[in-house]
Amino acid sequence: MSPAARRRLVLALPWAWMAVFFLVPFGIVLSIAFAEPSEGLPPYAPLLRWSGEATAVLQLNLANFQLLLEDPYYLDAYLRSLRVAAISATLCLLVGYPMALAIARAPAHRRNLLLMLVVLPFWTSFLLRVTAWIGILQDQGWLNGLLLALGLIAEPIPLLYTDAAMYIGITYCYLPFMVLPLYATLSKLDPSLLEAAEDLGARPWRAFLQVTLPLSLPGIVAGFLLVFIPAVGEFVIPELLGGPSAQLIGRVLWTEFFQNRDWPLASALAIVLLAALVAPIALFQWRAGR
Amino acid sequence: MSQAAKPGTAEPWRDPAAEPFLRIEKVTKRFGDFVALDEVSLSIYRGELFALLGGSGSGKSTLLRCLAGFLEPDAGRIVLDGQDMAGVAPYARPVNMMFQSYALFPHMTVAQNIGFGLKQEGAARAIIRDRVAEMLALVKMEGFGDRKPSALSGGQRARVALARALARRPKLLLLDEPLSALDKNLRESTQFELINIQERTGTTFVIVTHDQEEAMTMATRLAVMDRGTLAQVGTPSEVYEFPNSRFTAEFLGTANILEGVVEGVEAEGVRIGSSELDFDILAEPAPSKPLGSRVFVALRPERMRIERVEPGSALGDNRLVGRVRDIGYYGDYFLYYVVLEHGKEVRVSQPNLRRRTERPVDWEDTVAVTWDRQASMVLPE
Ligand SMILES: Nc1ncnc2c1ncn2[C@@H]1O[C@H](COP(=O)(O)OP(=O)(O)O)[C@@H](O)[C@H]1O
Numbered sequence A: 001m002s003p004a005a006r007r008r009l010v011l012a013l014p015w016a017w018m019a020v021f022f023l024v025p026f027g028i029v030l031s032i033a034f035a036e037p038s039e040g041l042p043p044y045a046p047l048l049r050w051s052g053e054a055t056a057v058l059q060l061n062l063a064n065f066q067l068l069l070e071d072p073y074y075l076d077a078y079l080r081s082l083r084v085a086a087i088s089a090t091l092c093l094l095v096g097y098p099m100a101l102a103i104a105r106a107p108a109h110r111r112n113l114l115l116m117l118v119v120l121p122f123w124t125s126f127l128l129r130v131t132a133w134i135g136i137l138q139d140q141g142w143l144n145g146l147l148l149a150l151g152l153i154a155e156p157i158p159l160l161y162t163d164a165a166m167y168i169g170i171t172y173c174y175l176p177f178m179v180l181p182l183y184a185t186l187s188k189l190d191p192s193l194l195e196a197a198e199d200l201g202a203r204p205w206r207a208f209l210q211v212t213l214p215l216s217l218p219g220i221v222a223g224f225l226l227v228f229i230p231a232v233g234e235f236v237i238p239e240l241l242g243g244p245s246a247q248l249i250g251r252v253l254w255t256e257f258f259q260n261r262d263w264p265l266a267s268a269l270a271i272v273l274l275a276a277l278v279a280p281i282a283l284f285q286w287r288a289g290r
Numbered sequence B: 001m002s003q004a005a006k007p008g009t010a011e012p013w014r015d016p017a018a019e020p021f022l023r024i025e026k027v028t029k030r031f032g033d034f035v036a037l038d039e040v041s042l043s044i045y046r047g048e049l050f051a052l053l054g055g056s057g058s059g060k061s062t063l064l065r066c067l068a069g070f071l072e073p074d075a076g077r078i079v080l081d082g083q084d085m086a087g088v089a090p091y092a093r094p095v096n097m098m099f100q101s102y103a104l105f106p107h108m109t110v111a112q113n114i115g116f117g118l119k120q121e122g123a124a125r126a127i128i129r130d131r132v133a134e135m136l137a138l139v140k141m142e143g144f145g146d147r148k149p150s151a152l153s154g155g156q157r158a159r160v161a162l163a164r165a166l167a168r169r170p171k172l173l174l175l176d177e178p179l180s181a182l183d184k185n186l187r188e189s190t191q192f193e194l195i196n197i198q199e200r201t202g203t204t205f206v207i208v209t210h211d212q213e214e215a216m217t218m219a220t221r222l223a224v225m226d227r228g229t230l231a232q233v234g235t236p237s238e239v240y241e242f243p244n245s246r247f248t249a250e251f252l253g254t255a256n257i258l259e260g261v262v263e264g265v266e267a268e269g270v271r272i273g274s275s276e277l278d279f280d281i282l283a284e285p286a287p288s289k290p291l292g293s294r295v296f297v298a299l300r301p302e303r304m305r306i307e308r309v310e311p312g313s314a315l316g317d318n319r320l321v322g323r324v325r326d327i328g329y330y331g332d333y334f335l336y337y338v339v340l341e342h343g344k345e346v347r348v349s350q351p352n353l354r355r356r357t358e359r360p361v362d363w364e365d366t367v368a369v370t371w372d373r374q375a376s377m378v379l380p381e
């Protein structure tokens, strides 16, 4: 086999993976989004219909997308989800940056242990960990119990089923996705750059702002996206910890799919969400690449 | 070209009344149990270009980092221009450093790099701009202000690093192996430029190097470091001509070391009986060594002569006989490796004066190696 052929073969593997596990499902969802809802199983009409002999009629139904744009209920859910994701990613950044910096500056022999500790929660079930937060945050929970015992509060403060609980849960669950890319950039930073900044008269805080922070920007962007993108569609954490009022896109999707059995509308919701996320990121990548 | 050898150059270190600009007093630095600096004391005078020379791990960078403030000595004092540096943070010291890796900020342009120090002082933008232009001119990098460091060659980066370190007019400039990343030709030309810039700005330079030629070429004085101590301090020619130990004799240049016992002190010199071979070494002037003391004598290869003799020729005063084992050709000189009777080897170099197809001395020849009594350097240690 020629080297070129071998290279093509090696490249074929990821492409095949992408095709089978991303493009094909995406195509299915896309086609459902343009279908008419109907009774039965599956609960939508096929796009291609045979009319008479050997003529296929392709019927695209744009009503779903029209509905999404016209009904403020959906737009609201989108905007609220984007805001929740942005706030969560920012919280992760604020908590994760000092952590990543501390790990990157730790003695070499301790770094692997600290990184292990960051990903250690992944070793327990995600659901279990979120449920554990219920035990911590509920009125008779650990946190309220502690505050009561310390005499800081007279009666339990409602924490569970609030936005605060939801943010705590999302930040907690997604923190490793922020810490790891940040650590990757910060640990590659040449320490003599920081020494040079200090040598040239920059106090530690100014040296951080002028050297460490700008040079860790790629890690900040990567970590932010890694938290932000999945957080937009997050369903479980807001359901279990958040308040009932928060209509996020994840819950809307779930309702349309399983309660209303309106697969075409749910698919359209998913497609619009994907487009709304991919477009700005693609733009960012394209600008960064130039 | 040694600056110290230039006639008329002030030599404040010879003047007992002169006040040192930088005083390092018994500075000790430990890393755990390891003593990286062991009671190092050193005085450096204003306007000097002082070189710290030593092998890898001898403590050069550690001393430099103590001066910059990145390391705090465990004991001892550092006094710069009358100010005790103890507890003074790096950003507050009137000292700047040119890093071995240059440590240029990759996200800033050349001009922003050079202006960084002034910006920290809160200097006005116009002042920074003028000073940056002045610095770019000083290092002959006009027109490169808008480039990023990644778009510069190694030599250009070194210049920017130098300009950045000088922009704040430090009292003391520290250079950690500044030219070790450059190739030989560029390194030599940059050495001269460094000297030139040092003379023009009048800044006191302390330069760390493991390259003895670099130290000899550039320094007003140098210190040879050995395992956290200063083995010898002096002008390049002092240390080369009067090494105080086997270590400095062999570290700076090449030296053949012979061993002997002082047998007699004569009017013009001393007679040392070799303890390895049956011959005497004559040295002049006489060292202050009592009769019977064991001494080492260092001999520079270029101070010895070599000539072909008949086999069986006798040894004599300052005369060894041996066999040529190998000849190194260096273009401008030959280096002969001569094996003596009992296996010891001495190195003798001879300038390549004429282009000859036939060497006067060849492989396997029996040769006599002779030298003047002034060439015998009796080591005081
Ligand atoms: N931060 C440190 N921790 C432990 N040992 C160190 C540290 N810095 C330097 N050393 C040790 O001190 C010795 C001197 O180092 P250094 O001053 O860098 O030598 P050099 O003369 O090559 O510049 C070396 O043996 C080195 O291993």
Ligand SMILES: [Mg+2]
Pocket: B060, B061
């Ligand atoms: Mg070093």
